[in-house]
């Protein structure tokens with residue numbers, strides 16, 4: 001078996017994240033620094049070229065590129081088919097930086113306007129829609145409600161999470177149709193090495 005080397009820009013990203021996690025005092029400060037570092041990563045043309053070979057994550061999957069055994073942050077990838085309809089969700093207590101590497105997506109943010117007293121019910125209002133283009137990173141705080149909608153072409157995102165949520169805790173899932181709320185398992189994580 002040929003052991004290919006980790007992509008150099010991705011290796012640098014991991015090393016800088018580890019420095020940030022060691023130096024900064026709390027998860028918010030680390031993830032704000034992580035957002036800047038992810039912006040550098042998703043502007044890297046060689047990574048963009050490498051990502052053209054990444055497999056589709058259709059069927060509620062995430063590629064799992066890396067999970068840090070000391071600091072617990074996780075790096076995932078999502079490869080969407082053109083015009084993919086994204087569902088509305090939160091990431092529970094985890095912080096998430098969502099960086100678009102290739103293609104375009106629209107990033108929707110929602111505000112919850114009910115008093116949370118009714119089981120299985122959540123009334124949402126659309127707060128903003130941002131056009132995501134390669135190099136842009138959206139920082140999503142804990143429990144923020146959002147959806148990512150695919151664009152006219154295949155799109156690829158790299159996601160930095162303060163910790164892996166899928167397989168550990170349930171996350172919120174919302175439907176505008178009927179104002180439904182439920183808790184669901186996160187996407188299936190498929191280990192994938194980013195090589196040169």
Ligand SMILES: [Fe+2]
Nearest residue numbers: 089090091146
């Ligand atoms: Fe998300």
